[in-house]
Ligand SMILES: Nc1nc2c(ncn2[C@@H]2O[C@H](COP(=O)(O)OP(=O)(O)OP(=O)(O)O)[C@@H](O)[C@H]2O)c(=O)[nH]1
């Protein structure tokens with residue numbers, strides 16, 4: 495990948511150089527204002543724009559973003575009803591969920607498939623009304639298949655949409671590129687900058703900082719946050735961590751348990767749900783022993799209820815589960831039997847920030863067979879494209895509870911905050 499940095503007077507100048515050196519497909523990775531060092535302590539130095547651009551479409555390589563631990567955005571996170579709130583709300587309305595920017599060419603290609611699907615649906619309807627004995631299970635399976643096909647078509651359509659860059663003032667175009675580069679879906683990035691353009695004065699748009707803050711505030715309103723265990727209303731805090739294999743569930747259980755004991759001085763019990771029957775609870779068992787927490791392994795719902803009842807003197811109960819592939823319907827079914835009802839347990843879906851957008855979508859849809867109260871994103875330290883966290887939050891509207899940023903127990907965990915997430919995407923603190 496080819497990375498180049500330029501110091502220029504304005505963005506137009508930078509774009510000229512970037513096009514010349516890196517070609518028309520180059521992307522702007524970051525921009526910041528710098529002072530040329532001249533005069534005493536650089537005091538009289540001219541303010542220049544430093545632009546870094548990359549000529550590669552391999553986002554993974556290019557976005558070597560670090561994880562800034564700052565909360566610089568807090569100063570901007572007012573809670574009053576602002577125009578950003580209204581904009582964020584329009585952004586979240588269901589009608590926008592299905593907005594697809596599909597080219598005419600793609601639409602033409604999709605038409606016969608859509609017709610075919612429509613035909614199948616009609617035939618299914620006929621079949622079920624004609625035959626009262628038609629197996630409900632088969633019917634359900636077929637409907638499910640249809641749903642999957644429709645979803646795939648949706649993905650295909652969004653992938654094949656080839657859109658021209660929006661015609662925007664420089665600062666908005668820059669932000670648009672930056673967000674896209676960080677993995678925020680094109681249509682979300684586009685919508686954000688267009689909303690900003692509609693709602694900002696031309697004078698404000700001339701300031702890159704203003705534009706960035708305006709968009710940051712919109713994004714902060716869009717992202718839903720819950721302060722994890724601390725937001726649970728019940729006197730006894732019970733949380734279960736669900737999710738695919740290897741995302742960091744057990745490590746996060748250990749971090750949460752440590753926090754409950756060390757920071758909040760609470761009495762903690764740990765439970766491991768072993769649906770795989772592979773006795774993989776060893777890791778968490780020895781951890782429980784180390785931190786002197788009560789510990790049980792359970793196999794099914796009755797078992798779990800009995801153990802929870804026996805822990806009524808404990809302040810917090812944290813439940814670890816076996817990793818469950820979203821493709822393993824049998825195991826998902828067993829899991830659903832246990833965590834089906836909305837009740838005293840807060841179900842947190844654990845996702846790795848390093849996963850691909852489509853995989854995260856599939857996992858969330860499949861785990862959606864259980865009530866999901868919040869999402870925990872792990873491995874932020876290993877991720878380079880934070881846009882997918884936003885794509886997920888916008889698509890599924892699930893509140894985020896925790897972020898984990900490393901392997902170390904107990905320290906590598908944070909209660910999710912919208913300031914932090916927006917900072918990851920826009921690098922506010924680095925400018
Ligand atoms: N870099 C990084 N690694 C992490 C983080 N959280 C967990 N890990 C690592 O990810 C690996 C898997 O973690 P586990 O906690 O065993 O994952 P799990 O979801 O319980 O896995 P299964 O129970 O097998 O499904 C381990 O090597 C952890 O140290 C994190 O925030 N950052």
Ligand SMILES: [Mg+2]
Nearest residue numbers: 743744815817
């Ligand atoms: Mg585990």
